[in-house]
Amino acid sequence: MFFQLYRKELNGLRNIFLTLLGLIMGIDLFLVTRVRSWGYWTALHVTLIPLIFLLIWAMFRAFMLTREEWKEGTAPFLRSLPLSGWSIVGAKLLAAFTEWLFLSLATVIFSGLFYATAPLWGVEWPALPDLFFSEQTVQFIVVSGLNFALGIILTGLIFQLAYLLGRTVNRFNALVSFACTVLLFYLTAKGNDILSRLFANLSGISPETISLSPNANAVLTYLKLNIVIMLIEFAFLFVVTGWVMEKKAES
Amino acid sequence: MMTIPAVMLENVVKRYPLTRALDGVNLTIERGKVVGLLGHNGSGKTTLLKIIAGLRTPTSGQVRVLGMAPGLETKKRVAFLPEVNTFYNWMTVDDLLKFVKSFHPDLDLEKTAELKAFMNLKGESKIGALSKGQQARLKLIVGLARQADLLLLDEPLAGIDPPSRAKILHALVGELRQEGQTVVISTHEVKEAEPIFDHVIFLRQGRVALEGEAEALRAETGHSMEELFGEVLE
Amino acid sequence: MQFEIDERQPIYRQIVETLIRQIARGFWPPGGKLPSIREVAAAARVNPNTVSRAFQELERTGLVATRRGEGTFVTTNTQVIKDYREKTARALWTDFLGKIRELGLTNEEIQRLLAELREDE
Structure with missing residues (x-):
């Protein structure tokens, strides 16, 4: 049943997905025409810029998918199906995440193609620095990737929860959602801080030690810890959001 | 063995910061009845149906649907069709039926084919392209094709052209209704709907102004439900 | 029907x-x-x-x-139908006669009116 719901969410965002995919391809094609005037290296870097946009976009997507149900008037129907609040919230998060994953992947693939076809533009094939392939770099990329991914899901969840809290009242919905967004971001940040201090006591790594001695291992450990912290926060917020979706929101 | 009523409400209150949508409602709806929930706009009909459907939680009071508190179990056995824009515009009629089928295995696909023919709807039509009346018919298809024990229809006649109303209403309680299904229909179009009601509930400002067996009310008062609607709710 | x-x-x-x-x-x-x-x-x-x-x-x-x-x-059982028909007819007559008598008509006047009505048909 969760899968059917997830599939419905994916089908629902298909149009926007294709539009964005087209936009990314369009930017790449545009850059192809600019190789001569801007220089190959600049153009190659610009192909990765959509990644930043996608990161921000993805944070809002789960919330947008939720808001749409209320705006389009489909929320009563959806919530009259024998679905738990958690599966409704989870399907939207997962769909938003899938969209981000595939669009980011597409961006990277197109960028890779741009790189692979360098000789076509009369550029000597640029060698990637050795550093790129060191074990530490790979680890670093994986760990930061996970941090970004979890950050997106967590932010998406916060926006979703704030929106749903705005739906527990019959007036001033937007105002309540706004206040809840501010409050929830503060609480999550505060929670992150408290948890990281707690873990710092256990592991001896804290943000302060990193800023004092920015050595790669300490940063890596800190980022790994942050994953655990975000997972804990996610689990807690997810339980609350699903409950609000099932029991408290009004549609 | 005593049969469990389809719906039981005990002193149900739904309060909002500035208004009271329901102000102490007591109700029992017996199984197998066709019930008219009658009242003007803003009398609390929709809130009442949504509380029964499990979409809203009352501020206080007891709600029992098929003997249970509203929740996942009752949602499996209840079909609630809201008043407006119910479904996803980007789906086709058949997409929607497939979607509903994946959550409600009790949806009878043979019956949906029959209903589509009766309601004159094509499976491949996009829901967003349907007229208001066609959307209203689609809602009825989704509700009627299920073996749901309790069917809740919020203003099902809105958007349906007057000549079709009577035909659809009678099909609704007649050949289209599942055996023993309880149907609650909220409406303010009493004239067309009244011959199909076993039981009527007049709602006024969040309270039950009058309720009873339609036939008993006719015998007692010598009035039609339409006349009572005018008298009780003015 | x-x-x-x-x-x-x-x-x-x-x-x-x-x-x-x-x-x-x-x-x-x-x-x-x-x-x-x-x-x-x-x-x-x-x-x-x-x-x-x-x-x-x-x-x-x-x-x-x-x-x-x-x-x-x-x-x-046609007798049951017949009985029921008569019973219903009798009830209608009683009701009707009651109303006619309220107008103060005598039995003779009622008979005469009936005969006249039958001729009109």
Whole structure:
């Protein structure tokens, strides 16, 4: 049943997905025409810029998918199906995440193609620095990737929860959602801080030690810890959001 | 063995910061009845149906649907069709039926084919392209094709052209209704709907102004439900 | 099969009365099958539950009997129908005569009026 719901969410965002995919391809094609005037290296870097946009976009997507149900008037129907609040919230998060994953992947693939076809533009094939392939770099990329991914899901969840809290009242919905967004971001940040201090006591790594001695291992450990912290926060917020979706929101 | 009523409400209150949508409602709806929930706009009909459907939680009071508190179990056995824009515009009629089928295995696909023919709807039509009346018919298809024990229809006649109303209403309680299904229909179009009601509930400002067996009310008062609607709710 | 329903009166009673009239008139002959509850509901455009109640009421008069799985049949006992017809006619007459007498007409005047009306036909 969760899968059917997830599939419905994916089908629902298909149009926007294709539009964005087209936009990314369009930017790449545009850059192809600019190789001569801007220089190959600049153009190659610009192909990765959509990644930043996608990161921000993805944070809002789960919330947008939720808001749409209320705006389009489909929320009563959806919530009259024998679905738990958690599966409704989870399907939207997962769909938003899938969209981000595939669009980011597409961006990277197109960028890779741009790189692979360098000789076509009369550029000597640029060698990637050795550093790129060191074990530490790979680890670093994986760990930061996970941090970004979890950050997106967590932010998406916060926006979703704030929106749903705005739906527990019959007036001033937007105002309540706004206040809840501010409050929830503060609480999550505060929670992150408290948890990281707690873990710092256990592991001896804290943000302060990193800023004092920015050595790669300490940063890596800190980022790994942050994953655990975000997972804990996610689990807690997810339980609350699903409950609000099932029991408290009004549609 | 005593049969469990389809719906039981005990002193149900739904309060909002500035208004009271329901102000102490007591109700029992017996199984197998066709019930008219009658009242003007803003009398609390929709809130009442949504509380029964499990979409809203009352501020206080007891709600029992098929003997249970509203929740996942009752949602499996209840079909609630809201008043407006119910479904996803980007789906086709058949997409929607497939979607509903994946959550409600009790949806009878043979019956949906029959209903589509009766309601004159094509499976491949996009829901967003349907007229208001066609959307209203689609809602009825989704509700009627299920073996749901309790069917809740919020203003099902809105958007349906007057000549079709009577035909659809009678099909609704007649050949289209599942055996023993309880149907609650909220409406303010009493004239067309009244011959199909076993039981009527007049709602006024969040309270039950009058309720009873339609036939008993006719015998007692010598009035039609339409006349009572005018008298009780003015 | 036609039903005129007045929503100000209990609908089941109007259905019972209509069916009794039709049986008395022989529209539904002795031993014949009555339409099903669903058919009557569709014709009268009312709830089948209401028609079902009307059928129960009708059975109580002894004019019809329901055979499980087969349907509802008019009694073959023509005497019952005849009795019922007379009983109903008598009730109508009593009602009618009561109203006429309230006008202060004597039996002779009533007889004369009746004879005149018959000639007019």
